[in-house]
Amino acid sequence: MKPHSCREVEANAHSLLFPDTDHFSLHAQDIGDALRELYPVTRGRTIPKFEWNPNTNPREYLDQCKSMWQTQTGTNPANEGSQRDWFRDAVLRGLPTHV
Incomplete structure (x- = not known):
């Protein structure tokens, strides 16, 4: 460390x-x-992967990502620290490259 x-x-x-x-x-x-x-350990030992559906409202996409994150990791993505950064990266990776 x-x-x-x-x-x-x-x-x-x-x-x-x-x-x-x-x-x-x-x-x-x-x-x-x-x-x-x-540095919480995720339940699935991996960071969840999100995938954007073009028919989904952006707000619904974020809500789905939050829900999935909480279910799979057991942590709130709004918490300070590395979890929030990992969540943000996972959400951005799920978006199309032109976004």
Whole structure:
């Protein structure tokens, strides 16, 4: 992990201000929760693939993508972090190239 990623995990775990000499076991649960929040594992172990249907309204397409994302990954695509970026990339990959 890069230093800024480690700081982000520690900030989310509320352990940023604790000394480095503290035992890991005292903060393991909080750090584990922060890691799962920032880097959740998808249920299907893959990022869902979306496909644009030209007969579909753009709003309906986004709603379908959100629903499918939540079903397959178990996370909300509106959450901050890498999940939102992955969702955005998956939605854009499902669109035709001219879009």
